[in-house]
Amino acid sequence: MLEVAGTVYSTSGGFKFPDGTTQATAATATNLTGDVTSTGAATTYNNVVPATKGGAGTVSGLLKADGAGNVSAATAATDYLAPNGSAAALTNFPTLNQNTSGTASNVTGVVAVANGGTGVTTSTGSGSNVLSNSPTLVTPTLVTPALGTPSVLVATNATGTASGLTAGTVTTNANLTGAITSLGNATSYATVVPATKGGAGAVSGLLKADGAGNVSAATAGTDYAVASGSGSYIQNGTGAQASSNFNISGAGTVGGLLTAGSATVGGALSLPFLTASANLTLNNTHYTVRRIGGCNTITLPQPSTCPGRLYVIICSVGSGTLNLAVTGNTGGLSPGIYDDVPGAYLTTLATNSRITVQSNGSDWVVLTKN
Incomplete structure (x- = not known):
């Protein structure tokens, strides 16, 4: 090993x-492949990429x-939305599924019923519109040239007041509350x-x-009294009725005519009494009539009635x-007042x-006269 200082x-x-x-010459620029890691002083880039x-x-x-x-x-306006101008100029932009707040003043297209829309393109469109969870009804003009005639309206749990709503045939069940008045x-x-x-x-x-x-059948003897006694009763009818045992206890008034059988009165019998001071025609409200003063003529009803x-x-004293x-007497003898004692019809008293x-059904027959 050679070490040179x-x-x-x-x-x-x-x-x-x-x-x-x-290596006979100094090294030139090197093309590197793979990952390059600097462990020395290579901390900056020399050239722009x-x-x-x-x-x-x-x-x-x-x-x-x-x-x-x-x-x-x-x-701009092709690859990205410009920071100014109209959003309508945006092109090549994907359709977004989003919730938008604010006022959509110019929405085009049809919003489906499932997404909260009407499902029709115009206010006069046809089809079935379904409302849910108690909408508040307004009073629209249903039949005008502007709106046309709606064919089907389906309302679920609808509340409110429809003052001018009319319908032809209602084919579904409706739960109605409040007073219902039919003007149609x-x-x-x-x-x-x-x-x-x-x-x-x-x-x-x-x-x-x-x-x-809730309504149920009333129980006899519990909810109302049951009649007892004779099986034959006089009731409030318009025709003649027969009774084998008709009793009045206390004060009683019989209006009409007892024509069959017998009546036993226990106690005082009260009959009508009238003092007449003017001419009088008798009817079913009279019984005893005493004439005085200006009563010059008393007319009896037709005996057949x-x-x-x-x-x-x-006829009182001095009158x-x-x-x-x-x-009904037109000048003849009958119908008249017939007295069997002299065998003649009476015209004065x-x-x-x-x-x-x-x-007797034909004449008035004198029973007593004095």
Whole structure:
């Protein structure tokens, strides 16, 4: 081993290395391959990396690479969005799936129903629009030249007020709350209201409600009294009725005519009494009539209209002769007031006298006269 302290000069031949090579001249620039690691003082770059080798080279501004190691200047509005101008000038820009806030004043295209849109292209478009989770209804003008006539409207859980909404045939079930007023063609019910909704449903007989909207059959003897006694009862009907046992306890009033059987009155019997001071035509409200003063004529009804009816007529002292007439008598004898004792028809009643008559269906027959 040769160790020299100083400079070694070689004037010929050169230096031979252990691998058998001889280097006669100083080393030139070396092309390196693989990873180069500097463990010495190589801490800076001597030259700028050219654009053809992936560096900036002499290019200024925004850069773009072509994937093959070449770098060039990027073009505004083509490779990137310019910091000013309209976004509409942007080209070669991918479609983004994003949430946008603010006001979209000029959106083109159709937003699908699944994405919260209407699914139609114009306000007069056709198709089914589905609303969900209680939208607030407005009052649109449904039939105008501008909007046209909508064909189908489907609303789910809709609340609010539709003051001018009309419909033809409703084909779906609807849960309605609040007061419902029909101003259109809803003139009949399609189904019977069930007993659980306050209707009669399938319940028959007398009904009772529980205050919670439920209706059920009333129970005889519990919810209402059951009639007892005779099996034949007088009821509030318009025609004649027969009863084998008709009892009135306490104060009772019988309006009408008892024409069959017998009536037993236990206690005082109260019948109408009238003092007449003017001419009078009798009817079913009269029984005893006492004429005084200016009552000159009393007219009895047509006997055929009230067979069996009774009247008592009194001509008081000093009142003069009373004229008696019968409705329907046109000047002949019958229908009239017939007295069997003299065998004649009466047309007057003398002062200070009285008469009781009853209709036999053809005439008024005198029962008593004094």
